Amino acid sequence: MAKTPIDPVTLVVIQNGLQQVCNEMDLAFCRAAFSPVISEALDRSDGIYHGQTGELIAQGELGLPVFVGTMQFSTQAVIERALKVPMLAPQPGDVYIVNDPYLGGTHLMDVRFVKPFFYKGKLFSWLSNTGHWPDIGGMVPGGFSANATEVEQEGLRLPPVKLYKAGVLDEEILSIILSNIRIADQRIGDIKAQAAALAIGEKRLTALLDRYGADVVEQAIEELKQRASQQMRARIATIPDGVYEGSAVVDSDGVVDEPLLIRMKVTKTGEELHFDMTGSSPPCRGPMNSVIATTYSSIYLAVKHIFPDVPINAGTFEPLKITDPHGTFLYAKYPRPVSGCAAEVSQRIAEAVFNALVPAMPDRLFAAPAGTSGNLALGGYDPQRDRSYVMYVISGGGYGGWHAGDGLTNGCSTIGISKTTPIEVMEQYYPVLFEEYSLHEGSGGAGQYRGGFGVNYTIRLRRGEARASMVMDHGRTGPQGALGGEDGGTNTVAIETMQADGTHTYVPPHLSKDQDIEIRAGDRVRVSTPGGGGFGDPKRRDPALIARDIERGYYTPDQIRQRFGVAATKNAAE
Structure with missing residues (x-):
């Protein structure tokens, strides 16, 4: 019945x-x-x-x-x-x-x-x-x-x-x-x-x-x-039928200093989206391989970003058809290392989806966000408290510009709502002092609507010894601009150690990936996170917005001239 x-x-x-x-x-x-x-x-x-x-x-x-x-x-x-x-x-x-x-x-x-x-x-x-x-x-x-x-x-x-x-x-x-x-x-x-x-x-x-x-x-x-x-199919139906291609790049795998390419082909037919990444780079030696569950989930979250009003359950993803990317670093099999897959590679996959579909739906999409969780781990021993510790820091970055406004500054990562632990909490738990926490000025990609800005932070070890490790990304190339917008600023990491002949600065060979860096009391870790990509031709930016950016110190005069193609003046009419 x-x-x-x-x-x-x-x-x-x-x-x-x-x-x-x-x-x-x-x-x-x-x-x-x-x-x-x-x-x-x-x-x-x-x-x-x-x-x-x-x-x-x-x-x-x-x-x-x-x-x-x-x-x-x-x-x-x-x-x-x-x-x-x-x-x-x-x-x-x-x-x-x-x-x-x-x-x-x-x-x-x-x-x-x-x-x-x-x-x-x-x-x-x-x-x-x-x-x-x-x-x-x-x-x-x-x-x-x-x-x-x-x-x-x-x-x-x-x-x-x-x-x-x-x-x-x-x-x-x-x-x-x-x-x-x-x-x-x-x-x-x-x-x-x-x-x-x-x-x-x-x-x-x-x-x-x-x-x-x-x-x-x-x-x-x-x-x-x-x-x-049904709701997801109805949203997909609004996208013009066709084949859309995009890409994204991972700086390196942490072992071999060569970029990893994600090639994304999205085919829209009726009420379904088909995703093909089989042209991507082969499996890598380092930890930037992605297991297939994370690869699938990255597609899911990218589409959910585009259509946030569709409720989440298994039915949401039925219209999304994914070709398993066998033979690529996006289908890791044992014993490939994978520590960077969820926090970093997943965001590159989502970025490739955005990059492919933005021409088809410019009114719903945006330039690439910072796209890195900024994973920094500091492990050591605190002599004052007589105990070991592991401090884990994730950090925000700039969002990409979109058709109606500039990108958000210091937003959470593409993959989640995780936020930076309040610095007061970290200073209470661990033997560190945050000497700087500021905007990464100039990191927003130029565009009719510019990208949001990343952040700068500096951590000084107050006592004891520790080891620093990080798995980040966008250290070589910044988040992609869209529809003529420029890429956002890159991620940078530097370790300043106090030695007998002065301060020495160490920059990781892979720019944003390294491990087991020994630091002592007084040494510093400096990080700058990426800004979002710009959206649209920078020369079409409202002069009043340019003047506001200058007044607030977001860009230097040289950056304004080079990126937006106008003189750096505080008067919007000049």
Whole structure:
């Protein structure tokens, strides 16, 4: 017998109820986590996934977009493993842990917890979350090994195993994990916070099912999936049919000092978009390979940037058809290193999508944003507090200009809503002093609408010794301009060390990637993040806006003359 159609009011209420379950998991995770990268920078995500297929049902609004696709794939990997291995069969209270990049993951630092959700004795769905752990072992503190040539050098790799069995933490598995990572004594707080968030989700989802019934909620989930697919297809239909090509460049892989090219061909036919990246560079030796789950998720988030009003669930991505880029660095297979895939390569993939489609839809798209998370890890020992630490810094950059305005300054990365941890928090937790935090003036790409600006920051080590490692990008070429706009400014890194004969400045050979740089008290790390690309011909920029930029010191007179083709005057009419 055919089911009675669900009424629109009930459908919307259930949709918001599912969203609220995820939002509460987000908040619980953030508030309980020990690590600033989770509690302050929000480098984490929570979601609900289908009980049989593992497909995305809902994700929290505080979650990183790049995890939308990858958590779906990692949940499916858990389901597949649980069906094959009897001892891994799901039971109430179980929580699986997994961070294997090749099983629907990103890099090793993104650790996933997956919990089967039972309602009245029946497996109804899966609850999952991801948290960026400050350290997962490996060659360098923080896990961002710029010189790794195999995944084992990047840290501890975990297949799906039960960390909690029937609600009880498995002390043997926990001891294995803690014995292989730095600052292990601080990690238990994040582990329990991650598990507590899933417990909150379990409680809230149970209440939702108690109120509306499992059958009605299941019917709503299927209806919401179909509607999301229909909405995305309707948005895609507004793009003119055709083949659109774009590209993006990764500076280097951290080992071989040569650029990596992403070739993006987007074919629009009817209500579908087809993505082909098979012409991209082959697998690389260093850690800038991307696992296939991250590559898919990068496409998903790029399209979601273009059509932000379409709700997120598995149906959102049904009209997006992706040709697996076998034989390229965008389809990493074991043992290729991948620490740069989620934070850096994913943003180049999105940039290539934007670059390809901006001519087809200039009223919806924009020039390239900064496109790097600016991953900087500082690991050392604090003699005053008598403990080791790992500090992880992510930083914002400029957004690209668009058809109606300049780009945002110091915005978060393309892949998520993660923000820089407040410097006051980092100075409280770690033996550092931020001596500068300012606009990276001049970094916005010129255009009718210029790009936003990146930031400059300088960190001085106050005491002890430490090792600095970084995996960033756009150090060689800046974010791309669009429709005649110029590229944004580049990322720069310099290490200033105090020596007997004066201050020495070290610039990484790969410009924005290096590891294990020894620093001592008084030494400084200086970083400037990229500005966004410009949009449209710079000569068409409103003279009043140029005058305002001069007055505020955003550009020097020489930059105004060279980039905008006008004299640097404070009077807009001159």
